[in-house]
Amino acid sequence: MRLTRAGSRNRWKARRDGIQKVTGELKYLSDMSFPNMLYGTVLRSEYAFAKINSIDTSEAEKLPGVSAVLTSKDIPGLNGFGIVIQDQPVFCEDTVRYVGDAIAAVAAETQEIAEKAAALIKVEYTPLQPITDPEVSLLAKTPKLHENGNLLHNAFYKQGADVEEAFANCACIVEEVYYTPRQMHAYMETEGGVAVPHEDGLTLYAPTQHGFKDQLQLSRILNMPESDIRVISSPIGGSFGGKDELNIQPFICLLARATGKPVKIHQSRRTSVKAGLKRHPMKITMKTGADKDGNLLAHKVRILADTGAYATLGPAVLDFAVEHSTGPYRIKHVEVEGYSVYTNNGVAGEFRGFGGNQVTFALESQIEKLAEMLNISSTALRRKNLRKTADPGPVNQQIVPTAGAEQVLDEILKSPILQDKPPNNESQPFILKGKGYSITMHGGGLGYGRSDPSGARLSLNEKGKLEISFGFEECGQGLLSTIEMIMTESFACSADDVEITIGDTAKVPHSGSSTASRATNMVWTGINKMKGSWCDKVYSFVSQQSGVPLEVLKTGHGGIWEYQENGNSALVMTYKEVADKISELPVVTASYHFPTTPESIDGGHFLYSFAGAAAEVEIDALTGRVYVSKLDHAIAAGPVVNPMGYLGQIEGGGSMALGFTLMEDAVMDNGKYMTENFDSYLIPTILDIPKSTNVSAIEELEDGDEYGPRGVGEIGTVAVAPAIVAAIHDATGHWVNKLPICPEEIMEFAFTKISKENQNGWLGGDKG
Amino acid sequence: MKEQLQAGKTIRFNVNGSSVDLSVPATYRLVDILRKELNLTGTKISCEVGRCGACSVILNGKLVNSCLVMAYQLEDAVVQTIESVSADALHPIQEAFLQGGALQCGYCTPGMIMALKSLLERESQPTKEEVLQGLSGNLCRCTGYEGILRAVDILANKAE
Numbered sequence A: 001m002r003l004t005r006a007g008s009r010n011r012w013k014a015r016r017d018g019i020q021k022v023t024g025e026l027k028y029l030s031d032m033s034f035p036n037m038l039y040g041t042v043l044r045s046e047y048a049f050a051k052i053n054s055i056d057t058s059e060a061e062k063l064p065g066v067s068a069v070l071t072s073k074d075i076p077g078l079n080g081f082g083i084v085i086q087d088q089p090v091f092c093e094d095t096v097r098y099v100g101d102a103i104a105a106v107a108a109e110t111q112e113i114a115e116k117a118a119a120l121i122k123v124e125y126t127p128l129q130p131i132t133d134p135e136v137s138l139l140a141k142t143p144k145l146h147e148n149g150n151l152l153h154n155a156f157y158k159q160g161a162d163v164e165e166a167f168a169n170c171a172c173i174v175e176e177v178y179y180t181p182r183q184m185h186a187y188m189e190t191e192g193g194v195a196v197p198h199e200d201g202l203t204l205y206a207p208t209q210h211g212f213k214d215q216l217q218l219s220r221i222l223n224m225p226e227s228d229i230r231v232i233s234s235p236i237g238g239s240f241g242g243k244d245e246l247n248i249q250p251f252i253c254l255l256a257r258a259t260g261k262p263v264k265i266h267q268s269r270r271t272s273v274k275a276g277l278k279r280h281p282m283k284i285t286m287k288t289g290a291d292k293d294g295n296l297l298a299h300k301v302r303i304l305a306d307t308g309a310y311a312t313l314g315p316a317v318l319d320f321a322v323e324h325s326t327g328p329y330r331i332k333h334v335e336v337e338g339y340s341v342y343t344n345n346g347v348a349g350e351f352r353g354f355g356g357n358q359v360t361f362a363l364e365s366q367i368e369k370l371a372e373m374l375n376i377s378s379t380a381l382r383r384k385n386l387r388k389t390a391d392p393g394p395v396n397q398q399i400v401p402t403a404g405a406e407q408v409l410d411e412i413l414k415s416p417i418l419q420d421k422p423p424n425n426e427s428q429p430f431i432l433k434g435k436g437y438s439i440t441m442h443g444g445g446l447g448y449g450r451s452d453p454s455g456a457r458l459s460l461n462e463k464g465k466l467e468i469s470f471g472f473e474e475c476g477q478g479l480l481s482t483i484e485m486i487m488t489e490s491f492a493c494s495a496d497d498v499e500i501t502i503g504d505t506a507k508v509p510h511s512g513s514s515t516a517s518r519a520t521n522m523v524w525t526g527i528n529k530m531k532g533s534w535c536d537k538v539y540s541f542v543s544q545q546s547g548v549p550l551e552v553l554k555t556g557h558g559g560i561w562e563y564q565e566n567g568n569s570a571l572v573m574t575y576k577e578v579a580d581k582i583s584e585l586p587v588v589t590a591s592y593h594f595p596t597t598p599e600s601i602d603g604g605h606f607l608y609s610f611a612g613a614a615a616e617v618e619i620d621a622l623t624g625r626v627y628v629s630k631l632d633h634a635i636a637a638g639p640v641v642n643p644m645g646y647l648g649q650i651e652g653g654g655s656m657a658l659g660f661t662l663m664e665d666a667v668m669d670n671g672k673y674m675t676e677n678f679d680s681y682l683i684p685t686i687l688d689i690p691k692s693t694n695v696s697a698i699e700e701l702e703d704g705d706e707y708g709p710r711g712v713g714e715i716g717t718v719a720v721a722p723a724i725v726a727a728i729h730d731a732t733g734h735w736v737n738k739l740p741i742c743p744e745e746i747m748e749f750a751f752t753k754i755s756k757e758n759q760n761g762w763l764g765g766d767k768g
Numbered sequence B: 001m002k003e004q005l006q007a008g009k010t011i012r013f014n015v016n017g018s019s020v021d022l023s024v025p026a027t028y029r030l031v032d033i034l035r036k037e038l039n040l041t042g043t044k045i046s047c048e049v050g051r052c053g054a055c056s057v058i059l060n061g062k063l064v065n066s067c068l069v070m071a072y073q074l075e076d077a078v079v080q081t082i083e084s085v086s087a088d089a090l091h092p093i094q095e096a097f098l099q100g101g102a103l104q105c106g107y108c109t110p111g112m113i114m115a116l117k118s119l120l121e122r123e124s125q126p127t128k129e130e131v132l133q134g135l136s137g138n139l140c141r142c143t144g145y146e147g148i149l150r151a152v153d154i155l156a157n158k159a160e
């Protein structure tokens, strides 16, 4: 089904938070201010790698208007954070490991005074040669960045017999090395927030994808009970994985505790670039072999991920990449090894697609190249090896049966982009056109072995609203509307009957992080779990009051209705009347876990979504610039709950992936960022997007599938790069192995191709 | 800072129809005046180098990046921010943004609306090319701009 505004009819609904956003009324947490508020700033490292000999804050403290200057000795609790591994210091004591490392923080009456004070802090360093190449980092003689060495995590996966032996039986083998960039999340709202102290603790207003995890981590740092820290975490001005880890929260909380006043930090873009997370750059060596009939026999993969100075979610990202390196294909003999390595580069962490984007680029490129070598179509090669509905998952684990792979392949092949080769325009002889596509499979939730619980609460509140609460956050993805729509459809009520509470640890149940495309699915599950018992409570009260038999009562617009088959239903009691009269307001809670595979394979997933992407490119052979003129998506992720949100996620994800492929790279030189702001780090503008983008949603699930809609936050980003790269190959005959693509490289091949085609033509051909 | 404040000057200008007198350093940025001094936080701040358009406002009838405008340039100026756009009811652009799905996190939205408003004030029937040019200074990381183009279509009554 092509997803459009018109086709979605009345399910196309303006966002619940839309009016506040279009009028500018909405206060993001970084917009807030409080009486007597101080401004904070953080002194960050001058070096990518250095020993700290001494820190002298005395001059800074003396500056009028300064209220506090804090360093590592002022931390009451743990000097470390990280969702899984707390190896990132709040303030460095004796070593700095990247240019974003924090050394001290200042609170002052104005931003200017705070910055001036920070500049007065004297830090004596002994600079060290930064370790910036992950290969070098792994060598035995390289200095250790952390106690346990420079290897953060390794992961292996093996299937079948000896892979080398299997290669010996292959008719064709493709072996390549792929490189992917350090992509920046580039959320428009940089990290910011305010910590407000009060008698029994503090309230933190700061965007984060997981308020409860922040609360836990801050309680360790501040040495304060979790219950004394209230985290208000929505709305968020974009995150894409980048605000799941703590960023400014520890500093403002420590400063607020030290000064007894509200403290705000709103990080500048430059600081955000320096200190913030990026997508893991990966070097992927892939060797794939097939027999002469196109059966994939052997697949050997080595993944080297640059996690930078600290762990963050590096291990999980690597596990995800290892798991997804066979994608939706069944390959007999497989050997994958992955290494996540510490360096003095910026910190890499969670980012939309979670390691899947990198390996999918490599894998799908391998499939195309192998098909070319075998002289068959890549579609035939894919079909021959595609997973079937009941096949196990990529690491041979039990998964929920799904025909997604075949569905997206069938659907994307229908894209008009792939029908005929776009005709060349005679008046533009230097423009080469090409088309290509690719497919992917993407796991939802955190995966086996990772605690991934969720919770929900449904009540009737005293205002007579169906109040639904989750610990998820509105990061822009449209979660509020998704919750609203699942509620109104489940209860046949109106949007006005629903009150949604999210993003405040004082008010919501633990639902886990708004990450890993899990929230939509967990919302749906929660509401379904609670609906029955909540209705039972309400119906029995209404029936008692009204005498109307239980069996004919139904929730509806405004209240509880007596349902009649002839259609003459009548309102029995409004929700407000129920709320006013009932002795105890009905509350139902649920706790559950994201569905996981029973196989004990760390990080192995159970619920998958699928995507296909088709791209048409126009390449200017004179400049090497690639323009993606059309981009289509086919997505299989179960029923579409919120068409506007779904479409927006895929369109937005597509453009983010376009950036990943064509232009985005946070370039580092010797551990320093060369691209510090949007003047040198380029993300797509409205002029860079395709002339047309179509999204088709495949909603069918297998019979008996009880898991409902899957999230689509990530899936739209995964298959785009290899589709564009295949289209570039179609146009130029050249395969790109390194992203973002480099115009110089394209220019060379495009120009050669044109010259050849015009051997006897006007273009410098030798006419003798 | 003290020294700067001493060097500060008193400026008078008009924001959203009200006159404002402020004593600020001559190089204080308009975006800070709006957000910090006047609590008009609808104007967003993101890159501070004139590249993202999150801080777009209309100054004396022209679209500007308020992160690049300084206090001394404001004498007698007339500034319109997003807060002025829907004084009574939603502006048709805002309505179209809601209907088109032109926003997600919403952080780029005020700037994007100001840019579109400024374009439509100059040119009531812009061509597609003019729309693309007019909005090319405003970055959006969430929507991939497709929803924004749907909003433009709705405004032009060419909805699918």
Ligand code: FES
Pocket: B044, B045, B046, B047, B048, B049, B050, B051, B052, B053, B054, B055, B056, B065, B066, B067, B068
């Ligand atoms: S903040 Fe002014 S253009 Fe980006």
Ligand code: FES
Pocket: A188, A237, A238, A476, B102, B103, B104, B105, B106, B107, B108, B109, B139, B140, B141, B142, B143
């Ligand atoms: S809606 Fe988030 S940046 Fe545009």
